[in-house]
Amino acid sequence: MAEEVKLFGVWGSPFSRRVEIALKIKGVEYEYIEEDLANKSPLLLKYNPVHKKVPVLVHNGKPIAESVVIIEYIDETWKHNPILPQDPYERALTRFWAKFIDEKCLPALWNSTWSKGKDREAAIEEASQHLNTLENELKDKKFFGGEEIGLVDIVASFVGFWFGALQEVSGLELLTEEKVPKLCKWSYEVVNQSVIKENLPSRDKLIAYFSARFADASK
Amino acid sequence: MITHPLLEATENQAKNQGKVKWKEKTKSSDMGCGLVDTLKRVELALRVKSIPYEYIEEDLSNKSPLLLHYNPVHKKIPVLVHNGKPLAESMIILEYIEESWKNAPRLLPEDPYQRAQTRFWASFVQQLFEAVLKLVTSKEEEHEKTIEEAYEKLEVLEKGMREFFGDGGRRIDGQNLGVLNIMVSAVLATHKANEEVFRVKIVDPERFPLMFSWVEQLNEVPLVKEVVPPHDKVVALLHFVRENGLNPSSS
Numbered sequence: 439m440a441e442e443v444k445l446f447g448v449w450g451s452p453f454s455r456r457v458e459i460a461l462k463i464k465g466v467e468y469e470y471i472e473e474d475l476a477n478k479s480p481l482l483l484k485y486n487p488v489h490k491k492v493p494v495l496v497h498n499g500k501p502i503a504e505s506v507v508i509i510e511y512i513d514e515t516w517k518h519n520p521i522l523p524q525d526p527y528e529r530a531l532t533r534f535w536a537k538f539i540d541e542k543c544l545p546a547l548w549n550s551t552w553s554k555g556k557d558r559e560a561a562i563e564e565a566s567q568h569l570n571t572l573e574n575e576l577k578d579k580k581f582f583g584g585e586e587i588g589l590v591d592i593v594a595s596f597v598g599f600w601f602g603a604l605q606e607v608s609g610l611e612l613l614t615e616e617k618v619p620k621l622c623k624w625s626y627e628v629v630n631q632s633v634i635k636e637n638l639p640s641r642d643k644l645i646a647y648f649s650a651r652f653a654d655a656s657k
Numbered sequence: 658m659i660t661h662p663l664l665e666a667t668e669n670q671a672k673n674q675g676k677v678k679w680k681e682k683t684k685s686s687d688m689g690c691g692l693v694d695t696l697k698r699v700e701l702a703l704r705v706k707s708i709p710y711e712y713i714e715e716d717l718s719n720k721s722p723l724l725l726h727y728n729p730v731h732k733k734i735p736v737l738v739h740n741g742k743p744l745a746e747s748m749i750i751l752e753y754i755e756e757s758w759k760n761a762p763r764l765l766p767e768d769p770y771q772r773a774q775t776r777f778w779a780s781f782v783q784q785l786f787e788a789v790l791k792l793v794t795s796k797e798e799e800h801e802k803t804i805e806e807a808y809e810k811l812e813v814l815e816k817g818m819r820e821f822f823g824d825g826g827r828r829i830d831g832q833n834l835g836v837l838n839i840m841v842s843a844v845l846a847t848h849k850a851n852e853e854v855f856r857v858k859i860v861d862p863e864r865f866p867l868m869f870s871w872v873e874q875l876n877e878v879p880l881v882k883e884v885v886p887p888h889d890k891v892v893a894l895l896h897f898v899r900e901n902g903l904n905p906s907s908s
Contacts, residue, residue, distance in 0.1 A: 440838035488781065488813055502773045504780060511773040533749045538730060571730060615862055 443468035446482050446497040448475060450637050450647060452596040453505040454493035458637045459592050460509045462515040506536055509589060521589050535575065535582060536593045543568045544596055545593040550612065551604045552655060565612055572597070573618040580627060591628050598625030599638055693789045694786055695747040696735045697843040700784045700884045705834045706758045748779060753837055762833035775836055777822060778814075782840040785810040789844065789859065793851060793895075804857050808864070829874055833879075841868075842875045844883065850891035854899065 444559035445461065445468050447454025461468050473482055473492050485494045494501050495508045497515070502508050515520045522529050546568055549561035572594070576582065582590035601613055602625065615622045628634060703710050715724050715734055715788045727743035736743050737750045739757065744750050749890055755764040766772050788807040795803050823860070848860045862869040875881050886894075 488777075488817060497770070500770055502770070507773050507776045507780070510776065511769055514769040514772070526753055527739075527744070529756065530744050530753040533752065534730075534744070534746055537749070548786050596759060638861070652854055 441466070442496075442498050444470045444471060445469070445598055446473050446479075446485065446494040446496075447492045448473050450458050451492060452526045452553055452600050455637060455639065456505055456592045456595065457493045457508050457512070459595070459634055460512045460521055462637055463519050463521060464512060466512070466516055467521075475495060506533075506540070506589075506593070511594070513589075521592070523583075523588065532583075535590045538568075538571070538594050539590070539597065540612075541569060543572065543594075547597065547601050547604070547612070550610055551608045551652075553616050562610070562612065562619050566617070569597075569612055569618050569621060573621045581624065587628060587631055587634070591624075595628060595634060595638070597621070598628050599641075600644070603641060603644045607645060667836050688782060693734070694790075694843045697739060697846075697884050698747045698839050699735045699754075701834060701839045701842060701880060702764055704880050705762060705764065706754060706760060706837070706884065708754070708758055720827050721777065724869060737814060746759075748836075751839070757835075762830075762835075764834075764836050764839070766835075774821060778817065779836050779840050779880050781810070781814065781817070782837070782844055786840075786844045789851070791855070793855065800855065800857060802818070804859070811860065811865050811868060815867050818871070819867055821832075829871075829878060834878070841871060842878075842881045845872045846876055846881060846885040847873065847891045850895060853892055854895040 442462070443466055445457060447458065447470060449472060458470070471479070471481075472596050473479060478490060481488055481495060482492070486492075486503040489503060493501070493505055493508060494503050495511070496502075497511075502511050503588075522532050543565070543647055545573070546565035548556065550565045552560055581587045584592060584642060596612065605611070605613055611617075613622060613625070629638065664748060666715075679701065700712075709841055712719055713723075713757050715721060716755060717734070720732060724734065724736060725732055728734075728745040733745065735750065736745050737753070738744075739753075744753055750846040751764060765775055786804070788810050792800060792807055845860060860869050876885070885891075
């Protein structure tokens, strides 16, 4: 049976981009469907009735939601070019760091950009701590995954790429060479990996989008 | 003084047999793991797989250097230590247990798609847990709002689980509990105690008949009975927590 793979995503979403990166690593052909979040398609609502969000992967008619769940599924279904390590302990650590980034770093970085007053101060403080934690975790490795990129690098591309853009727009200085030199070096390396580079949104487009939002938010 | 355990799974690799060490200290104010949902999950998983483990108590108001060493990022329990290697976060621990002890019964399905669906729903049950926790730790005035959040999650689960398991009805194999049964046990097994203490219906049998009957069935499973304290004890613990303004979460 021919494989039929569809991905519902949004151009600027780090979550749908990370699934695209996973599919590209595996060389899986897929049909991409761009969603308009202000006007979600009936298919998206059918395939993700619980959260009504992107990304959603549909493999031979069967839908899967939640970006990390999708990536684990991709890794288990197409076994070449592994994205997670083989060893159970290493896999557990990989999942731990991916979770830490999604549940702690991302919200703190996002809130640092968009919230105001005391909330913003608290978010900035928290974000700094988390970036330091990542800096320490990187140690002397080229990537979080070791010599090759893995799940954590893919998930952390939010930090490396999206936050870089947010920083430029907001004037925050959290991801800097003075503060987190290893993390900065990692972010240049990771963003320049071809499978990632070719699957990131245009930086200019992202900056334009965030700038407009930032201007609106400041009114 | 609140004490909570840090779990250590030990395996005698030479003989490929585990050491059976089950320690439970009891003090008059000892809460044990009665209220610690995330801990119950790990204990259930270890018991399903028949993995012998040593249970180490932790005083969370005075965290030991050992806990801080093993979980420097979150400084929380549960922490599983296997042959000296630490792991935190209950769902991550469950997946690790599944992958390290490949003996039956399986905690997760074999098929990748079913496994993905299980992970998705396990993550959703975690969200329900957070909503229930909010209810239990919020002030009385906020209960009306926080219970609504819990109801929203329960409604989704009621519908989602009906589809996930098909219309054959829930069948639980007591020896083969699996991640979803473990998660639901840990989060909802003591719902009646919560309802009594906080005077609010959580798993209303009329609104959520599937969830209600599922939890009833789970509470009959011997393994679950071993890990979840009896109703009266949980009620007493919850009253203790409320009166002392304590947070019964695993931090």
